[in-house]
Amino acid sequence: MKAENKSGKNGAQRASEAASGVSRGRADSHSAPQQDLSGAVRAASSLEIVTVRFTGFTALTSYGAFDTLPSNVTAKIAFTRPKVKSVGSRVAISSTLLFRVLPLDGPPALDLRATAELVYVRKPDAKIADADIEQFAVINAPFNAWAYWREFVQSSLARLNLPTFAMPLFRISDATKLMITDEES
Numbered sequence: 001m002k003a004e005n006k007s008g009k010n011g012a013q014r015a016s017e018a019a020s021g022v023s024r025g026r027a028d029s030h031s032a033p034q035q036d037l038s039g040a041v042r043a044a045s046s047l048e049i050v051t052v053r054f055t056g057f058t059a060l061t062s063y064g065a066f067d068t069l070p071s072n073v074t075a076k077i078a079f080t081r082p083k084v085k086s087v088g089s090r091v092a093i094s095s096t097l098l099f100r101v102l103p104l105d106g107p108p109a110l111d112l113r114a115t116a117e118l119v120y121v122r123k124p125d126a127k128i129a130d131a132d133i134e135q136f137a138v139i140n141a142p143f144n145a146w147a148y149w150r151e152f153v154q155s156s157l158a159r160l161n162l163p164t165f166a167m168p169l170f171r172i173s174d175a176t177k178l179m180i181t182d183e184e185s
Contacts, residue, residue: 035173035176037135037139037172039129039131039132039134039135039136040132040135040136040138040139040140042128042129042132043128043132043133043135043136043140044136044140046122046123046126046127046128047091047120047121047122047123047126047128047133047136048120048121048123049118049119049120049144050090050119050120050121051117051118051119052116052117052118052144052145052148053116053117054114054115054116054117054148054152055094055115055116055117056113056114056115057112057113057114057115057152058111058112058113058114059110059111059112059156059159059160060108060110060111060112061109061110061111061160061162062106062107062108062109063109065161069109069162070103070104070106070109072103072104073101073102073103073104073109074101074102074104075099075100075101075102076098076099076100076102077097077098077099077167077168077178078097078098078178078179078180078184078185079095079096079097079098079142079178079179079180080095080096080098080179080180080181080182080185081095081138081179081180081181081182082094082095082137082138082141082142083095083137084133084134084137086133089121089122090119090120090121090122091119091120091121091122091133092117092118092119092120093117093118093119093120093136093137093141094115094116094117094118095115095116095137095141095142095145096113096114096115096116096182096185097113097114097115097116097142097145097149098111098112098113098180098185099111099112099113099153099167100112110157110160110162112152112153112156113185114148114149114152116141116145116148116149118141118144118145138175138176138179139172139175142170142175142178143170143172143175146167146169146170149167150166150167153167154166154167
């Protein structure tokens with residue numbers, strides 16, 4: 001039998017609820033100022049997506065079949081600063097996406113990671129500044145990878161016999177708040 005709290009919800013249900021009200025990267029309580037997205041827009045008009053793939057992924061839980069998930073957890077969704085590599089007319093962008101469920105004490109209840117690699121091709125005669133591609137990498141690449149990430153999270157939760165939920169949609173306005181450094185991952 002699973003432990004119940006006063007609300008009548010077990011640890012797995014509370015973990016799912018924590019993930020629904022997830023901590024989004026380094027977001028703080030006040031609204032971010034409007035971003036100038038003109039560089040990302042210029043790059044987006046000159047690039048076409050070719051492939052999206054995961055080059056590595058992990059799904060780890062520290063809880064066994066008979067363990068009860070902790071009652072007080074927080075969840076975090078983030079992605080690492082994208083890395084850009086250009087070769088000829090192709091641009092490859094990679095970033096690691098993270099989803100963690102963290103109890104107040106002890107090891108993470110859940111740690112999901114996937115490194116996404118997105119390859120784009122420049123349209124013929126397109127002239128794109130490196131700064132525009134860097135801004136595109138932070139804004140558009142995670143957006144393009146997000147549907148794959150959402151499916152990975154949901155199917156991994158099911159395979160780990162943990163409660164599933166629908167990951168929040170990726171909002172362009174949250175991109176810089178969700179981004180973390182490699183050291184923070």
